Amino acid sequence: MISNNRLTQEQYEQNFADIHPPFETDDAALVEANRCLFCYDAPCTKLCPTSINIPKFIKQITTENIKGSAHTIFQSNIMGAGCSKVCPVEKLCEGACVYNNMNETPIHIAKLQRYSTEIAMKNNWQLFERKSSTGKKVAIVGAGPAGLSCAHVLSREGIDVTIYEKESKGGGLMTYGIAAYKVTPEFCEDEVNYILGIGGIEIKYNQELGKNISLEELQINFDAVYLAIGVGLANKLNIPGEDLEGVEDAIEFIYHLRDKGYSAIPVGDKVAVIGMGMTAIDAATQAKRLGAKEVTMVYRRTENEKNCTQHELDIARLDGCATLWLASPKEIIGENGKVKSLICDVMKLGEPDAKGKPSPIPTGETITLEVDMIIKATGQNPYESLVSASHIKNNRGKIEITNQSTNIKGVFAGGDCVNGGKEVVDAVQAGKEGAASILMYLQIKN
Amino acid sequence: MADISSNFLGIKSPNPFWLASAPPTDKKINVLRAYEAGWGGVVWKTLGSQVKNVSSRYSAVDYHGSRVMGFNNIELISDRPLDINLKEITEVVKLFPDRAMIVSLMADNNRTAWHELIKKCEDAGAMGFELNFGCPHGMTERGMGAAVGQDPEIAKMVVEWVMEKATIPVITKLTPNVHSVVPTGRAAVEGGTNALSLINTIQSVTGIDLATLVPNPYVAGKSVFGGYCGPAVKPIALKMLSTIAQDDLTSKVPVSGIGGISTWKDAVEFMLLGASNVQVCTAAMKHGFRIVEDMCEGMNNWMDEKGFKTLDDFIGKSVEKITHWEDLDINYHHIAKINQDKCIHCGLCYIACEDTSHQSINIQQGNPYNTYTIKEEECVGCNLCQLVCPVEECITMEEHRVAPDYINWKMWQEKGLPLNDH
Numbered sequence: 001m002i003s004n005n006r007l008t009q010e011q012y013e014q015n016f017a018d019i020h021p022p023f024e025t026d027d028a029a030l031v032e033a034n035r036c037l038f039c040y041d042a043p044c045t046k047l048c049p050t051s052i053n054i055p056k057f058i059k060q061i062t063t064e065n066i067k068g069s070a071h072t073i074f075q076s077n078i079m080g081a082g083c084s085k086v087c088p089v090e091k092l093c094e095g096a097c098v099y100n101n102m103n104e105t106p107i108h109i110a111k112l113q114r115y116s117t118e119i120a121m122k123n124n125w126q127l128f129e130r131k132s133s134t135g136k137k138v139a140i141v142g143a144g145p146a147g148l149s150c151a152h153v154l155s156r157e158g159i160d161v162t163i164y165e166k167e168s169k170g171g172g173l174m175t176y177g178i179a180a181y182k183v184t185p186e187f188c189e190d191e192v193n194y195i196l197g198i199g200g201i202e203i204k205y206n207q208e209l210g211k212n213i214s215l216e217e218l219q220i221n222f223d224a225v226y227l228a229i230g231v232g233l234a235n236k237l238n239i240p241g242e243d244l245e246g247v248e249d250a251i252e253f254i255y256h257l258r259d260k261g262y263s264a265i266p267v268g269d270k271v272a273v274i275g276m277g278m279t280a281i282d283a284a285t286q287a288k289r290l291g292a293k294e295v296t297m298v299y300r301r302t303e304n305e306k307n308c309t310q311h312e313l314d315i316a317r318l319d320g321c322a323t324l325w326l327a328s329p330k331e332i333i334g335e336n337g338k339v340k341s342l343i344c345d346v347m348k349l350g351e352p353d354a355k356g357k358p359s360p361i362p363t364g365e366t367i368t369l370e371v372d373m374i375i376k377a378t379g380q381n382p383y384e385s386l387v388s389a390s391h392i393k394n395n396r397g398k399i400e401i402t403n404q405s406t407n408i409k410g411v412f413a414g415g416d417c418v419n420g421g422k423e424v425v426d427a428v429q430a431g432k433e434g435a436a437s438i439l440m441y442l443q444i445k446n
Numbered sequence: 447m448a449d450i451s452s453n454f455l456g457i458k459s460p461n462p463f464w465l466a467s468a469p470p471t472d473k474k475i476n477v478l479r480a481y482e483a484g485w486g487g488v489v490w491k492t493l494g495s496q497v498k499n500v501s502s503r504y505s506a507v508d509y510h511g512s513r514v515m516g517f518n519n520i521e522l523i524s525d526r527p528l529d530i531n532l533k534e535i536t537e538v539v540k541l542f543p544d545r546a547m548i549v550s551l552m553a554d555n556n557r558t559a560w561h562e563l564i565k566k567c568e569d570a571g572a573m574g575f576e577l578n579f580g581c582p583h584g585m586t587e588r589g590m591g592a593a594v595g596q597d598p599e600i601a602k603m604v605v606e607w608v609m610e611k612a613t614i615p616v617i618t619k620l621t622p623n624v625h626s627v628v629p630t631g632r633a634a635v636e637g638g639t640n641a642l643s644l645i646n647t648i649q650s651v652t653g654i655d656l657a658t659l660v661p662n663p664y665v666a667g668k669s670v671f672g673g674y675c676g677p678a679v680k681p682i683a684l685k686m687l688s689t690i691a692q693d694d695l696t697s698k699v700p701v702s703g704i705g706g707i708s709t710w711k712d713a714v715e716f717m718l719l720g721a722s723n724v725q726v727c728t729a730a731m732k733h734g735f736r737i738v739e740d741m742c743e744g745m746n747n748w749m750d751e752k753g754f755k756t757l758d759d760f761i762g763k764s765v766e767k768i769t770h771w772e773d774l775d776i777n778y779h780h781i782a783k784i785n786q787d788k789c790i791h792c793g794l795c796y797i798a799c800e801d802t803s804h805q806s807i808n809i810q811q812g813n814p815y816n817t818y819t820i821k822e823e824e825c826v827g828c829n830l831c832q833l834v835c836p837v838e839e840c841i842t843m844e845e846h847r848v849a850p851d852y853i854n855w856k857m858w859q860e861k862g863l864p865l866n867d868h
Contacts, residue, residue, distance in 0.1 A: 034511030038834050040793030043814035062510070095813040101790035102837065 002246055002338075002373055004266040006291030012262040015289035019181045019315070020085065020233045024112050033061040035099075036107050043096035044109060049429045050077035054093055058112055070120035071127040073113055078152045079145050081117035082174050082191050083425045084110045085183050088278065090311040092425070094171050121194045130200050131158035136442050139164065139222040144172020146415025146423045147228035148195050149431025150438070155200035155434075157444050160285045162222070163201065166208035172230055173416070174424055176255045179282035181289070185258055215390040219410060224438045227392075227399065227406070227413040228431065231380040237274065241332025246339030250275070250283040250377035257286060267374025270294045272342050273321075274329055277307035280377035284321045287375065293320040296369060300328035300347050300360040328360060328366055332374060342369045380421055387417075404430075404437035412438055448749035450742060452486060454700060454820040455615035455640050456691035457573045459486030459546040459723075461742050462757055463713065466704055466725035467491050467550035467576060467619075470735070472524055473535035478541065483735035484742060487546025489725060490535060492523035492578045492677050493563065494552040494590070499525045505652040505662030507678060516678030517728045518652040520663060520670055522584040523552050539571035547571065548617065552578040555589045557607045564611045574614050577605065577639070577703075579630070580621035580646025582673045592646070595621035598633035605637030617702060620644040620686075622679075627686045631696040641727065642690060643702035645683045647673025676728040680706030684719055691720030691765045708737070708816050710744030717757065772855040780827040780843040782806075782820045788840035791815040795831035795841060803830045822846075 007015070023029040036058040044054045053072050059274035060069035089095070089110045099105030118128065136159050140147045143165035151161045169175050172193035174183060196203070196351040207213050209229060218225045234249040236242065246268060257265050271292045276299035287290045288295045297316065299306065302325045306313060317323075327344035334340055344367050347360035384397030393400045393407040398420050414430030416422065439445040454464040464487040465471050465480055472491035480488060500521055507516035522530055539547050549572040553559040564575065579601055581591030594600050601618070606692075608616055618634035620627045622645040631642055632839075642719045649671045654661045661669040683705020703721025707713050708729035716724050729737055754760045784795065796818050799807045806824035810817040832841040853861075 031511060037792050039791075040797035041809070041816055042793070043791060046814040098790040098792045101815075276740065393498075 001439065002266045002268045004290075005263045006267070007263070009218050009263070011291075014294035016180045016232070016286075018184075018260060019140050019179075020111065020114075022118065023111060027362075029061060029112060033058050033112055036062075037097055037098065039209050043098060044093035044107075045093045047096040048076075049078075049092070049423070049425045050083075050432070051095075051429075052076040052080065052113070053108055054113075055290065055304075058107065058109070061112060061116060066119050067115050067127065069116040070125060073117055074120070074127055076426065077428050078195055079174070079191065079424065079428050080113055080151050081121055081194070081286075082145075082171075082183060082188070083428065084114035084117060085187075086178050087423065087425050088309045088312065091309050115260055121190060124194070124197065128152075128156050128197050128198055130155050133160060133200070134158040134442075134444060136160070136186075136224075136444065137162065137222045138224045138226060138438060138442075139218040140226045140228060141218070142166075142228035142230055142415070142417075143170035143203050144171060144230050144415065145174060145427035146229055146230075146431040146434070147172070147226065148192065149243060149428040150226050150228065150414065150435045151201045151431075152195055152198060153432055154438060155198050157304075157439055159200070159439075159442070159444070161201045163203040164207040164213055164218075165203055165205050166211075168205050170203055170205075172228075172427075176258055177251060177279070177282075178424075179254070179286055180258060180262075181285075210386050210389065215392075215408075215411065219408075223410070223442055225411045226431075226438060227387075227411065227417060228415045228427070229383060229386070230416040231382045234376055235381055237329050237376060237378065239331055241334055241339070244332055244334040244339050245337050246372055247332060247374045247376065250279050250375050251266045251380060253283055253375055254279070254286065257290075262290060265290055267292045268339075268371065270369075270371045271296070271375060272369055272371045273297045273374045273375045273377055275299065275377035275379070276301075276323075277377060277379065278309075278311075278312060280310045281308045281316050282376050283375045285316050285319045287373075288319045288321055292373070295319075296324050296371070297321055298324045298327050298329065298342070298344060298369070298434055300326065301349065301357065302326060305349075305357050314355055324367070324369070326360065328362070329374075330366060339372055340370070342371050342374055344369065382417055383418060405441070406432045410441065412441075448746050448754060450746055450749070452757055454546070454702065454723050455574065455617075457487070457546045457548070457615060458544070460484075460544060461486040461738075461745075462717070462723035463487075463738055463741050464546060464548070464702070464723060464725045465730060465735075466727040467578065468727040468731070470727065470730050471834050472478075473531075474527065474538055475532075477538050480730075480735045480738075480787050481538075481542045481545050484738045485545070485735060486723075487548065487578050489550050490531070490572075492550040492552045492564055492581070493528055493567065494523050495529055495554055495559075496527060497522040497584070500665050502663045503667060505672065506676070507652050514676060514728070516650075516652065516674055517676035517731070518650050518663070518672035518674050519647070520583050520665075520672045523550075523578070523581065528566070532566055535567070535570045535572065546573055546704075548574040548576050550576045550578050550619070551608075552581065552585060552590050555594075555604075560604065560607045561611045564608065568612070568614060572614060574617060575608065575612060576617040576643060577608060577634075578619055578621050578646075579604070579634075580619050580623075582621065582623050582647055583647045584670055592621040592623055595619075595630050595646070595677070596624055599627045601630050602633040602637040605634050605639050608755055609638035613796040615640045617641040617643045619704075621646045622648050622682065622686055622705075626689065627795075628689050628693050628696060631690050632693065635695050635699055639666060639699065640694060641700045641702065641706055641722075644690065645686050645705045647675045648682065649677055650674035651792075675706060676732075677706045679714060684715060687716060687719050687721060688765065688768050691762060692768070710748065711742045713741060714745060714748060715764075717761050719763045720759055720765050722757075726837065768855070774854060775852045776855060777847055777849045777851060777853050778845075778857055779848045780845045781822050781825045782827070782829075782831050783832075783842050783844050784818055784820055785840050785842070786817070786819075788837050789818065790837055790840075791818070792834065792836060793818065794834045798830050798834045803828055807831065 057072040175188040349358035382397030415427040468490040579595030585591035703716030
């Protein structure tokens with residue numbers, strides 16, 4: 001049965017408490033910061049998509065120069081606070097820490113980054129000064145990580161930025177698409193406000209490209225346009241029964257959870273989550289934490305090919321989520337219009353596909369899961385019709401860019417709408433690169 | 447099992463670890479606890495005319511997350527009445543007759559005062575004296591402490607006064623706040639002292655509170671120079687000790703080594719450079735008296751491994767290893783080697799060599815791990831890379847002699863050999 005309000009308020013709070021709690025004291029942060037070896041040409045920095053000078057910001061914690069530490073982080077990544085909570089650091093900075101080569105625990109880089117950035121946000125230290133206005137105006141579509149990052153760099157250079165956001169809050173996937181035990185809605189709002197603190201950036205909410213605004217209009221009214229519209233629509237399974245009551249899209253599920261509050265979100269007794277990426281993990285763990293009795297993650301390949309990190313899978317397992325490997329959804333069986341069971345093809349691994357992953361091949365056998373809810377997390381589609389309608393060159397919806405510029409003069413793009421969906425930190429980097437290209441285009445910088 | 451019992455001028459103790467004259471040795475309750483913990487002896491905190499102390503009294507230097515790397519105090523000599531100190535000394539000696547009881551003295555600057563103090567302390571049961579010629583603060587302004595130790599003639603005179611009266615062994619404690627400890631050391635020996643001890647604390651300012659701009663330690667908005675000690679001063683103490691051990695006159699008397707000794711290893715090093723025993727203070731102040739357990743056990747195990755049966759088997763063994771620069775062998779050469787299996791790719795060797803040394807390390811970019819190798823032809827064997835490497839035995843220094851024969855700087859010059867070979 002699918003129902004909401006399964007738990008007490010205390011249980012919800014406990015289940016959605018911060019999964020990576022911060023340092024409890026300054027001393028604890030200092031002990032950890034002092035462990036850092038201050039590597040030269042540091043591997044952690046090399047694996048950070050935004051190239052944060054990690055040894056430097058940690059060293060600055062040890063010298064009690066927290067302002068400098070936060071500045072070092074934000075200079076490379078204006079969403080450094082959020083990234084410290086949502087980055088898959090085990091495959092990025094912390095995964096590269098040289099302590100791993102000693103079989104020692106790597107430096108808790110994310111936790112230290114959170115330490116400095118949270119102090120900066122709490123004190124509202126505005127660490128960047130906006131240059132006097134150049135009179136140039138740039139429109140950004142999408143107030144997600146790429147859009148905000150681009151906006152901040154542009155504003156620093158004296159550009160007047162207007163962001164058009166289709167939701168009623170900024171932050172994009174950070175606000176709407178990530179497990180609540182990683183970042184709270186309140187934090188996301190604080191982070192957006194902190195970024196806007198520099199001035200020169202206006203966000204117009206509930207403005208959707210193709211609905212309330214058009215690209216032509218933006219091109220007329222602004223000196224340049226940056227598209228950071230992300231990806232939206234979930235991939236369809238394209239199997240019978242997909243329209244039954246109880247089949248949900250993971251993005252929508254997480255979105256509602258972030259928007260409506262935990263107790264309002266219905267979940268089934270027995271839930272199947274299709275997919276094995278980070279979003280699948282966030283959906284599965286949160287379904288369990290909302291009170292689902294059984295959650296099974298279904299993936300058509302094996303654990304070796306999973307898209308999520310081991311760390312994330314471990315979280316799901318610790319939450320009690322089961323895994324079903326080598327199973328590909330074939331048909332959803334309903335009863336009275338509601339999901340009753342999921343039939344999967346049992347697969348085996350074949351030759352590598354174009355991306356180098358072994359292709360799953362049906363064995364001819366099937367397996368049936370008795371479930372009353374199915375959450376689809378098999379990736380998202382870019383907004384193909386939207387970009388095509390604006391005559392923007394794209395590859396199945398993914399915007400094609402050269403030096404961050406689309407085929408239309410003065411229209412730039414970056415982030416998930418270009419790469420098809422990566423980490424928040426990748427989008428922040430894309431925003432920086434977009435801003436750099438726009439500044440060159442506007443002849444502010446070369 | 448080795449024998450670590452010590453005999454210093456006939457004063458016996460079960461081990462060579464004494465507590466130095468300082469707060470841990472200023473009253474019966476502390477000293478009894480120290481003896482119960484296993485300390486071989488104490489130098490009772492300096493007695494003299496009663497003084498008044500201030501608050502606060504200590505400050506420290508922390509380094510990279512480690513507390514009290516260096517320690518600083520502005521305390522004076524004992525601020526308790528003399529008769530109470532003497533009564534407690536008598537009681538302690540009665541309870542622990544097998545432990546060394548040395549009393550530190552700093553009388554007013556006249557013969558009578560010294561003689562009276564010596565008589566009282568001997569009557570109380572002292573086994574030896576240590577003359578405090580080193581206190582760098584508070585007492586110097588009154589013509590005592592370092593004011594005596596910094597002037598060899600005055601030092602000699604006071605030692606002579608003491609030797610006229612004392613019937614038990616006398617150790618003269620030297621101040622490091624001089625360009626060399628040897629002149630005062632020689633003067634004390636000429637005056638008749640039976641032994642020397644060194645070093646006392648080094649004048650210092652440990653730091654400034656950046657909020658109030660007042661240096662530490664804070665006393666009502668002001669501070670003064672204090673006496674610096676703890677692990678930070680050990681290398682300075684070892685150097686001064688070596689000069690005493692190498693001087694033809696001062697080397698004739700036993701020396702009690704002091705200065706940043708925290709572990710059995712530190713103690714062994716002092717003794718290898720000529721100290722017959724050692725005195726400890728800061729480490730005990732930081733951790734308590736329990737540290738003596740490992741000091742005894744560690745020294746004992748090391749002696750067993752090295753085949754030393756008694757302390758005398760190794761005391762002074764390293765003194766002759768310290769030579770003059772112009773006697774060093776110029777043909778000796780070693781080159782760093784990086785063990786790639788142990789390397790963790792932190793790049794610390796590279797940046798140290800590149801920015802401050804001889805640009806002798808190659809960097810081969812990798813993602814995320816760079817590979818670092820030594821340019822053997824460029825390496826001068828300075829050790830810097832090995833010193834900064836965080837992995838034990840990852841960088842080793844391999845011997846590559848330039849030539850088999852010993853040749854020193856003087857010989858090099860005589861032969862007119864070329865200089866610019868690197």
